[in-house]
Amino acid sequence: MPSISQKGQVMPESPIRKLVPFAEEAKRKGIKVIHLNIGQPDIKTPQVALDAVKNNTLEVLEYSRTEGSEAYREKIADYYAEKGIEVSANEIMVTTGGSEALSFAMGSIADNGDEIIIPEPFYANYNGFATASGIKVLPVVSQIEDNFALPAIEEFEKLITNSTRAILICNPGNPTGYLYTKKEIQKLAEIVKKHDLFLIADEVYREFAYDGREHHSILREPGLDENAIVIDSVSKRYSMCGARIGYLVSRNNKLIKTALKFAQARLSPPTYAQIASEAALSTPQSYFDEVNKEYTERRDVLIAELEKIEGVKIGKPQGAFYCIVELPIKDADDFAQWLLEDFRINNETVMVAPAAGFYATEGLGKNQVRIAYVLERDSLKRAVNILQEALKSYIG
Template identity: 70%
Template sequence: MPAISNKGLAMPASPIRKLVPYAEVAAKKGKKIFYLNIGQPDIKTPKVALDAVKNNSLEIVSYSHSAGFESYRKKLANYYQQRNIPVEADDIIVTTGGSEALLFTMGSITDPGDEVIIPEPFYANYNGFATSSGVKVVPVKASIDNGFALPPVAEFEKLISSKTKAIVICNPGNPTGYLYTKEEMEELSALAKKHDLFLVADEVYREFAYEGATHHSVMSQKGLEEHAIMIDSVSKRYSMCGARIGCVVSKNKEFINTALKFAQARLSPPTFAQIASEAALETPQSYFDDVINEYVDRRDTLINALEKIEGVRVAKPKGAFYCIAELPIENSDDFAQWMLESFEHEGETVMIAPAAGFYSTPNTGLNQVRIAYVLKKENLLKSVTILEKGLQAYLKK
């Protein structure tokens, strides 16, 4: 039998999706499942985006420019400028989701054997993107004790080597919901300049900053123009996960020209999804105001309910729509699978994401889970009740 590549064997399974087969079996048995494992909002996609596709009169679905529609990039630049992110259309490459933007970035700034430093826990697919590029993730561990705040910059600095090419952050964070402060962004920017590194910021949850907090973009940092790379996506902002449209943004022309070669190799991003994404930029501010209020209510509902469960610790998110909860168990992979295979409460159960997959340090986060509060409040309360009863039964078995 032909051999699978070492790279393929090393690719990690998604902690978000790997339990899907167990969920499918549970659903076939008649269990109702509350899906807390994946950041798929139940918020309606803006009508203006859906109508742009529905009412389109294209007769030929042709390739676009490899960097994406010029009209879309110009409107995107205007959107960013209104948010104190000083970029132009030529600084933007439209990608097939934020995932492709990260892959283009890894391909453009690293060689096999190079290293990137990432505060953990982090978005699980960073492990996959690094593995597919032959890059080593060097983690800096954040702690639930202080809400997963940025670890001291000294912890980053002592890990920098001749192989280090970048520091990668997610702001606000997935899976923690942590929102970086102005001072933390300035500290990271100074470190990137001092050691001549790229600072890559995944900002797909930019709009989701709560209680009047301000999001500080990597692209707004003074003097960081040659170092800053921003990753973005329409998936969460407009509840358009299936559109698969993102972008990579930088003022560094050598980087953009290099990333464009990767974009040319895959030809172009999808046409209809770009049409929808361009139209989505016309979404009124009232849409975001309503969405933010809804997520704050959901966050408070979830956190308050989780904190009442004996033995559970949870960090209160400042942005995005995830939280990390620490459970009184030893192995959340086993618990999450058991909840689907062996437990139900009134015919219902929950699907959660084991948090170990959001770390690259082995045997870390084994008693933690990520919960996405993307369900209505009444369903979140039901989910927490199911989780509590499941914990009680699991600890007795």
């Protein structure tokens, strides 16, 4: 029998999607599954984006430019300028989702066996992207007791070797919802300049910052032009996950030219999705104000309900729409599967994402889950009630 690659064998499963077969089986039995496992917002996509596709008059669906249409990149640059960030269209590359932007970034800065330092828990697919690129992830543990704040810089310095190429953060964080302060970003900027590393910031949730907090982009840091790489996306900002449009942003000209070679190999990002995404840039600020208000209320309801459960620890999100919850169990993977296979209330059950897959350190996160509060408040209340009753019944 032909053999499968070693890389393929060690490629991690997604903790977000690996339980899907169990959820689908539950649905086939007529059970309603409340999805807390995935960040698919129920917020409506801006109508202007949908209309741009519906009403366009294209007669030939052509390739776009490899780096994305010039008109779209110019408008993205305008969007950043409104945020106080000056970048040119030539410093922006449109990609097929933020995922591709991150893959291009990793491929452009690191070779097989090189290392990237990431505070954990982190977006689970970072493990997958790193594995596909032959990169070793070196985790720095952040603690739920500290609400997943940036670990001490000394912990980063302990890990830096001649093979280290970058520090990668998600800000605001998936899966923690933590929003890095300006001071924390400045500390990271100092260390990457000191050791001549890249600082990659996944900023796809930049619009979602709560309680009067402000998102501080690494692109605002002076003296970081050669080091800073930003990953961005329309998926969550405009509730357009299916568009699969993201972008890579850097003032490092050599980095952009290198990433362009990777992009040329896949030809171009999708044309219709670029049309929709360009139109979405005209979405008024009132849309984001309303969305932020809604997510803040959902977060507050979720936290208040979870705090009623004995033995539960919660990291309170300051942005994005996720939180990590520590449960009084030993194995969240087993618990999550059991919920789908064996537990229901009024013919409803809940799907959560086991958190171990958001860590690189073996054994961490085994008793934690990630919850996405992308559902309306009544659904969140019912879901937490199901969790509370399930914990009383579960023996694991």
